[in-house]
Amino acid sequence: MRFYFAPLEGITRYIFRNAYEKYYGGIDKYFAPFISPTDNCFLTPKNIRELCPEHNQGINLVPQILTNNSVAFIGAAKELSDMGYKELNLNLGCPSGTVCAKKKGAGFLTEWYEMEQLFDSIYEWADSNNMKISVKTRLGRYAPEEFYDILEIYNRYPISELIIHPRIEKDYYKGRPRMEFYEYAVEHSKNPIVYNGNLFSVEQIRDYELKYLAGRGENELTEITETNSLSEKEKIMANYSFSVTDTVMLGRGLLYNPELLEQYNMESNRNGKINNVKVDSVHEFQDFNFKRFWNFHDEIYHNYQEIMSPDKNVLFHMKELWTYWKELYPDDERAIKNILKSKNYGEYEASIGIIRQV
Ligand SMILES: Cc1cc2nc3c(=O)[nH]c(=O)nc-3n(C[C@H](O)[C@H](O)[C@H](O)COP(=O)(O)O)c2cc1C
Known part of the structure; x- marks a missing residue:
């Protein structure tokens, strides 16, 4: 894909x-x-x-x-x-x-x-x-x-x-x-x-892939899912020449879960089985790398500060991201609310400090 x-x-x-x-x-x-x-x-x-x-x-x-x-x-x-x-x-x-x-x-x-x-x-x-x-x-x-x-x-x-x-x-x-x-x-x-x-989860991407790229109807899907390895699936796909490409465009899914594609690739490689999908919700983050997420956050936050002023503009953009990133912290509603309400860098940094683990 x-x-x-x-x-x-x-x-x-x-x-x-x-x-x-x-x-x-x-x-x-x-x-x-x-x-x-x-x-x-x-x-x-x-x-x-x-x-x-x-x-x-x-x-x-x-x-x-x-x-x-x-x-x-x-x-x-x-x-x-x-x-x-x-x-x-x-x-x-x-x-x-x-x-x-x-x-x-x-x-x-x-x-x-x-x-x-x-x-x-x-x-x-x-x-x-x-x-x-x-x-x-x-x-x-x-x-x-x-x-x-x-x-x-x-x-x-x-x-x-x-x-x-x-x-x-x-x-x-x-x-x-x-x-x-x-x-x-x-x-x-x-x-x-x-x-x-x-397309917000690995499962939704895989469903799309199976439905449109395997070129089969709903009934045949189960059979393909259960019996074919990835290479067999590719052979099947090669026999179909639809206008549909092996490409999808993702937007909000990559904001809700910046690791979505990595998780998709991991699941695709595991055992070579096309039905071996375990991550089925944007809320499943057991293995999510929060350290990397915070480096990602810091880079955006600091670079916005370089090109925008004053606090208000930078915070406006950070808060827009947090309307998606809040999915990464489903149990921290209060802290997220404070992030979204913050009026200056001090308030913002104090609010993220509460949920920042690394
Ligand atoms: C905040 C926001 C801004 C967007 N800006 C644009 C844009 O500039 N150009 C565009 O073609 N679509 C824009 N879209 C639509 C997205 O590109 C995409 O088509 C839409 O979010 C559906 O994909 P998704 O469900 O994967 O997010 C925007 C969507 C959102 C939510």
């Missing part, structure tokens, strides 16, 4: 990416949170700081562009190409009200004529400039059935990877992903597809 780190605006910025890569790694591609170029300003100084090669060394990074405007896309794409990027991602999934009201992100998914015009321009430019363009999409804006027509449009363009988050705008990030529509894409996409959404 290959793993992409999802773009998480305000979270997976370069400081976070570098720290994650240093302490955990195992990511095939990081997708940067979106930038929003306009007709007259393609990349802001802040965008450049985020995406410049010096701040992303040793990281396979794909910049993401949020726009419905080909001039803005191509303008930004040229500057990113000059910085050395060979792949860009178009955001057609952002569900934020202000973004959708401007017919961008998931809000663009109802504008099929304009979408084709945008795609005509950007794929023509990409073709003559040796650039790959992948798309990260939701199923639709108002109804998942919109996806049937949207996929027809996608199928007419050389989308390098179609990353599907099977929800609609109003689902936001809640509820179960609408897998029946993802399955439609597995059957009908002409472009390679990558799944994204709610």
Whole structure:
């Protein structure tokens, strides 16, 4: 399996990416949170700081562009190409009200004529400039059935990877992903597809792998699970040529549990049995390496202090991380509450001191 780190605006910025890569790694591609170029300003100084090669060394990074405007896309794409990027991602999934009201992100998914015009321009430019363009999409804006027509449009363009988050705008990030529509894409996409959404545990990743990569229906799964070794499974998979790739994109799962991929790899290697899954919940942390987690934390905390001021900004970003990291400390509700309430470095450090074991 290959793993992409999802773009998480305000979270997976370069400081976070570098720290994650240093302490955990195992990511095939990081997708940067979106930038929003306009007709007259393609990349802001802040965008450049985020995406410049010096701040992303040793990281396979794909910049993401949020726009419905080909001039803005191509303008930004040229500057990113000059910085050395060979792949860009178009955001057609952002569900934020202000973004959708401007017919961008998931809000663009109802504008099929304009979408084709945008795609005509950007794929023509990409073709003559040796650039790959992948798309990260939701199923639709108002109804998942919109996806049937949207996929027809996608199928007419050389989308390098179609990353599907099977929800609609109003689902936001809640509820179960609408897998029946993802399955439609597995059957009908002409472009390679990558799944994204709610893979939070080793078991969920393995379930996805078994269901979509073994290329079998539910009934046959049990048999494969019980009788086949990993190498046999690979042989079975080789006989199926679906659009679905052996890649998934993970976002919140890697925040809830930064060791998720390591645990997945460990379980995959153990005995070579594909059903040998023991870690089935984000709450199972018996072997979690807290020392490493705190080094990871400290690196982010200190590096934020270098580039941001005053306390408030740094703490805003740290607290956002703690809305996920609190899963690592299910029995320390009170301390977590104090972390989330802290107003200055002193209060913050006193609160983390209570749960910090190493
Ligand atoms: C705080 C937050 C910020 C996000 N920012 C972006 C973004 O900049 N671009 C994007 O395409 N998706 C963004 N997303 C969506 C994620 O990339 C991903 O599609 C979503 O979280 C579902 O994947 P997950 O269930 O693995 O987290 C964001 C999601 C969250 C929760």
